[in-house]
Amino acid sequence: MTGPNPLDYGWWLASRSAGVVSLTAVSISVIIGLLMANGLPRKRGAKAKLLSLHESTALAGLVAIAVHGLTLMGDTFMHPSLSNIAVPFTLAYRPGFTGLGIIAGWLAVFLGLSFYARKTIGVKLWRKMHRATVLVWGLGVIHTLGAGTDASAPWLRAIMVVTGVPIVYLFLRRVLAEPAGRRSGQQAARPQVAMAAGDAQR
């Protein structure tokens, strides 16, 4: 053992670990959401299971995001305050990229938890809002690449590629297929089916 003692950097290591977990969880949740939006799982039972997985990974991602920020407060090098981790662009360390990460975190909270208020805000509005969830993933990736300590590590890049390729593919498929569906009068049938399965679940 030739390096520094990891116990001296426990909070920082915890924050980095939570960051990786949050990116992974959000990515899986977005993949599942896009799969359902594309109507790819044909079986009804599979849809219900995927919806449960979508919800639980999203919730776990939100918890991991919170842990990622809160544990960073214990770091002796940056030592950010609560406002530094809550207000975008106020952290001294790479304020642009950390600011984008904070925006992604707040978006994840509002867009993710809006599911439980969809009856109040209206299903249509909620659905429109929920489509922006892919932004959370995009901002999270930019934040990771720009401010992540392990951004240059091959293992983290592998995680981002493995999760990013299906997200980009499914997102493009959804976006490009949508106008064709509207022209042929099948206005957004697939997402409605997916949502119907979700509402039936609940």
Next chain:
Amino acid sequence: MRAAAMTDRQAGAPRRPTAKRTSRGRRALPVYVTLATLFVGMFGFLSLRMAQGQDPALSPPKIAQVAAVRPVIVRRVIITRRITVIKPAAIAASGSGTAVVSAPASSNYSAPAQQQVSAPVYTPAPAPAPAPAPAPVATKTS
């Protein structure tokens, strides 16, 4: 009897939301356990890399390490020109045998302006010994 009543009530009544939540919670539990395990695994992995000196933020980059190991050759060229000026008149007057000599001259080197060094004592070379007289020419007369 009581058990039968409970069975009837369960069979007749619609499913409660709490039952649904329990089912969803059971489904979600493996997800939470998996991600918690991932968190612990990541923490251990990053700690191990840090202890091995491979943390990207705390360890120096590999290029710098290689550069430090490689021997660095520094060539230093020192050109020293020593000019000795011997003043026979001054030596003859003082008789001490010391003379003021200019400092070594170099293009980049700044040396003390003047240096007291002992100069060689000027002594005139001894006169060559007189050549031996040529042997007398002997002639034999008979």
